[in-house]
């Protein structure tokens with residue numbers, strides 16, 4: 424890998440040129456998708472397929488690259504893709520076959536070919552890094568619920584991730600029986616108002632579950648922590664007056680299922696209080712959020728967290744009417760906080 428980094432450093436000038444008015448963006452993205460596919464890197468393939476479509480590459484062309492049936496590509500792109508794929512398959516250690524190199528030279532200028540080579544090399548290194556990280560995580564044999572590293576980090580940052588005042592505001596005015604999903608360390612527990620009769624707090628992660636059980640001692644209302652997920656809440660239909668979701672709808676693997684469960688266990692007219700980070704409306708932030716999700720890297724590091732979910736829309740689609748919704752930035756990341764009511 425060190426050798427690959429050194430080789431990439433040597434081709435940094437043509438790589439920069441490829442992004443600064445050199446080879447056209449669509450050609451660059453076709454090459455990147457082809458190399459990522461050759462290296463079986465699903466995260467990079469997903470990200471670059473999306474970027475390729477934005478650069479003017481067609482669905483038919485992406486399908487053709489996926490099937491390695493390149494007739495749908497123009498000659499110029501076909502030559503670049505075949506050249507880059509063969510370079511990647513030979514791990515950039517051996518030159519491509521003379522025929523492939525000749526066809527590439529017939530269709531691309533020496534400068535363009537040098538840039539295609541640099542782009543393919545950079546992509547291959549990104550593929551190798553992501554594939555290695557995925558393999559390490561898979562080899563750690565962790566269960567889907569067990570996120571020991573994330574749990575330790577969350578223990579350290581939970582009190583700062585949401586200000587105490589925002590937690591109090593989220594829960595103000597609640598009464599009766601409340602279900603909270605993804606309770607984490609139980610940071611909300613001290614903020615439940617006295618009119619709440621009982622809180623059932625769902626938390627699947629073992630370490631956080633233990634912390635949440637300890638936190639019940641500091642609450643002024645009765646709280647029971649249960650080992651379950653938001654997608655399968657162990658409760659009867661219409662059995663709660665209110666539900667709370669605080670920075671969890673980003674992490675649940677199946678958001679519509681979790682929201683369907685929250686709706687099921689709430690009585691008609693019951694409230695869902697939410698505080699979540701969401702996708703930006705426009706621009707570079709949304710693009711970056713989608714890229715981080717599509718790469719698979721962010722969800723792995725963040726124990727299933729997704730940055731690009733449109734949670735307000737998902738809440739409405741699940742059968743709630745949003746009555747209050749404050750949208751605000753925390754750092755560069757948009758958040759929503761508010762109240763939705765279960766429609767009858």
Ligand SMILES: C[S@@+](CC[C@H](N)C(=O)[O-])C[C@H]1O[C@@H](n2cnc3c(N)ncnc32)[C@H](O)[C@@H]1O
Pocket residue numbers: 577581585604605606607608609610611625626627628631651652653654668669670671674675676727
């Ligand atoms: C970012 S933490 C937020 C914790 C807490 N709500 C807070 O505000 O401090 C996300 C929490 O959701 C939990 N979680 C992840 N997937 C879940 C699921 N499917 N059902 C319920 N909780 C889940 C995690 O274990 C973690 O405790």
